[in-house]
Amino acid sequence: xxxxVKGWCPGAHRPMASGDGLVVRVRPxxxxxxDQQALALCALAEEFGNGMLDLTSRANVQIRGVAxxxxxxxxxxxxxxxxxxxxxxxxxxxxxxMPPDWVSGDQTYRLHxxxxxxxxxxxxxxxxxxxxxxxGRSPCLSDASADLRFERDGDGHLMLRLxxxxxxxxxxxxxxxxxxxxxxxxxxxxxxxxxxxxARHLRQVSLPDKWQSCTPRAVTKPLAPGRDNDATTFxxxxxxxxxxxLIRLIQAARLTELRLLPHRLIRVATTVPDIAPFITxxxxxxxxxxxxxxxxxxxxxxVETRDLAMRLAGSVGGTLHVSGCAxxxxxxxxxDVTLTGRSGRFDLIRDxxxxxxxxxxxxxxxxxxxxxxTA
Ligand code: SF4
Numbered sequence: 114x115x116x117x118v119k120g121w122c123p124g125a126h127r128p129m130a131s132g133d134g135l136v137v138r139v140r141p142x143x144x145x146x147x148d149q150q151a152l153a154l155c156a157l158a159e160e161f162g163n164g165m166l167d168l169t170s171r172a173n174v175q176i177r178g179v180a181x182x183x184x185x186x187x188x189x190x191x192x193x194x195x196x197x198x199x200x201x202x203x204x205x206x207x208x209x210x211m212p213p214d215w216v217s218g219d220q221t222y223r224l225h226x227x228x229x230x231x232x233x234x235x236x237x238x239x240x241x242x243x244x245x246x247x248x249g250r251s252p253c254l255s256d257a258s259a260d261l262r263f264e265r266d267g268d269g270h271l272m273l274r275l276x277x278x279x280x281x282x283x284x285x286x287x288x289x290x291x292x293x294x295x296x297x298x299x300x301x302x303x304x305x306x307x308x309x310x311x312a313r314h315l316r317q318v319s320l321p322d323k324w325q326s327c328t329p330r331a332v333t334k335p336l337a338p339g340r341d342n343d344a345t346t347f348x349x350x351x352x353x354x355x356x357x358x359l360i361r362l363i364q365a366a367r368l369t370e371l372r373l374l375p376h377r378l379i380r381v382a383t384t385v386p387d388i389a390p391f392i393t394x395x396x397x398x399x400x401x402x403x404x405x406x407x408x409x410x411x412x413x414x415x416v417e418t419r420d421l422a423m424r425l426a427g428s429v430g431g432t433l434h435v436s437g438c439a440x441x442x443x444x445x446x447x448x449d450v451t452l453t454g455r456s457g458r459f460d461l462i463r464d465x466x467x468x469x470x471x472x473x474x475x476x477x478x479x480x481x482x483x484x485x486x487t488a
Contacts, residue, residue, distance in 0.1 A: 123175070125191055126201035128184060132161060132410045135179040138186060139196050140204060143225050144211040144373040148363050151371050153194045155356035161187045166359060168352035168377040170444075171258055172210055185389075193237065206232050208243030210254050213336075213344070213372045213380040220271070224263050224289060231290040235295050239309045239362070252330045253375035257375035258445070260311035261293055264329040272327050274298075277312030278323040283395075309367070313462045336374050337395040344382050347391040350399045351419060351443070352377030354390070356423045360387050402426050403444040407437035407454065414438055416454030421478055428482050432465065450485050452476075461485065 121131035123138040130136075137152065146154065147249060154174065158166050179187055191197040198204035206424035209228055224246045245259035248271065254265060262274045264281065271293050274281025283293045299321070300306075308314035338348045348423030362368070365388060372380040387393060392400060402425075405411065406417025414437030422435040431449030434441070439453050451462040453471070460471035461484060471486060 124201065124204045125188060125197050126204050126451070127139065128179065128254040129408070130181075130412070131177060132408070132412050132414075133178045133406075135181060135184055136167075136175055136177045137162070137179050137184070138169065139174045140198075140207055141174065141190060141216070141373060142195060142229070143222065143263055144209070146371045146373065148369050148371075150194050150196060151363055151368075152229070152360060153190075154196070154452075155360045157187060157190055158356040164356050166354045168349070168354065168374060168379070170352075170377060171208060172375050174373065175287055177406070192450055193308050200233070203233050206235070206238070206242075208259075209240070210243065210245040210247075210257050210259055210375055211372070212247060212249030213346070213374055214249045214251050214347075215246075220286060221246050222395065223286065224248060227290055228293070231293070235294060236301050238297060238301070239306055241310060247329075251334060252332050253336050254335065254375065255329070255332050258337065261296060263289065266327040267330060270327070272329060273324075274329055275315065275320060275324065277313050277315035278320050278325060281323045283324045321434075321462045338378065338393045338394060338397065338400065339395050340384055343384055344380055345385040345393060346374070346378050347385070347393050348376070348378050348379045348397075348400050349390050349392060350402070350423075353419075358388075358390060360390060378403075398426055399423075401429075401432045402435075403448065404435040405437050405441075405443040407435070411437050413440065414454055416459060418454070419479070421452075421461055425485065426480060428485050433485075436467040439468040452481065 125137050125139055126287045128135035128137045129357040134284045158164055158176045161179050161183055167175040168176060207229055209225055211225060228244055242260045245254040245260055245262045247254040254295035260276045264272050264274055266272050270283050271280045271286060272283050275296060303318045305314040338346050366385045369382050374380055402422045404418040404422035408416055416437060418435045418437050425433060427451050429437050434451040435443045436449035437454045447464060447466055449463060449464060452459045453467040459476040461473045461476055462469045463472050
């Protein structure tokens with residue numbers, strides 16, 4: 114296993130260099146951690162990293178602050194707890210979102226495993242391309258980042274939909290992987306690689322009619338913190354969990370498994386009491402705030418982000434995104450108020466993304482509390 118430090122999509126095999134060391138991204142199989150894996154991951158975060166686990170918007174977990182000369186030891190430890198692909202290329206392409214309610218052997222489980230097995234044989238794709246297996250009891254992944262989506266139509270039939278298209282087409286489970294492969298070959302043949310993602314590509318190229326014959330079920334209950342059906346979904350500010358707090362939660366609630374969900378959420382199949390810093394209130398103001406690690410942790414950042422975001426939390430009624438630079442890692446989409454770091458100051462963007470034209474520029478932190486309500 115060879116460490117290679119490059120790119121902006123870190124994996125375990127290919128970590129990203131950051132201001133505080135390597136960022137090692139772990140992609141748990143089927144977006145699930147057993148209690149033993151989660152406890153071991155906490156111990157690894159304390160031994161090799163900064164003692165924190167970062168949840169990502171695509172349901173992965175990161176250990177950051179890893180010294181380059183300890184990366185190989187960390188890989189071996191991840192391998193020992195079954196949290197590492199043997200092959201770095203497969204790992205980098207295994208971006209598969211899962212709903213929280215799959216059970217061993219059901220169709221969602223089978224589709225995941227077929228997809229994970231087929232990915233090495235799929236054509237070469239842009240690095241961020243991913244899949245959602247949204248075939249659980251009710252749909253819940255349509256607002257999460259994925260390019261090809263297994264879904265169900267109103268009659269419960271399995272279908273495939275390309276992200277950005279309103280409709281998809283019915284498929285059989287037996288031909289599901291060949292349907293995905295056909296769609297990916299079409300994506301590449303029609304110039305999709307230059308667009309980078311499926312939805313962007315479909316803004317420029319017409320999708321064949323044969324792939325737009327049925328409508329997926331509508332989402333009635335988006336993923337959010339809370340308790341229902343004897344399960345608890347929780348978030349943490351910025352998706353950043355002190356390992357010792359996760360250990361405490363697992364032990365206090367006697368958890369046996371954690372399901373990782375998009376939007377930096379975790380679901381457990383039991384009713385868990387409130388334990389700080391885990392948030393179970395769906396309208397909690399800290400869950401409307403997004404901030405990347407910023408300076409000094411990321412070399413692209415010229416501004417500090419998270420302390421500022423916490424200070425400004427009460428000043429913004431809607432969503433607030435404080436981004437260390439225009440890349441927008443913490444929230445690659447619109448927020449009601451976005452502050453983008455640039456040359457040690459901030460641009461302020463209303464109802465936009467970190468890379469949109471600002472309403473005001475060159476701002477210092479002390480300018481912001483008054484401005485963000487009025488700009
Ligand atoms: S948004 Fe910019 S500063 Fe923040 S983590 Fe991403 S690259 Fe670094």
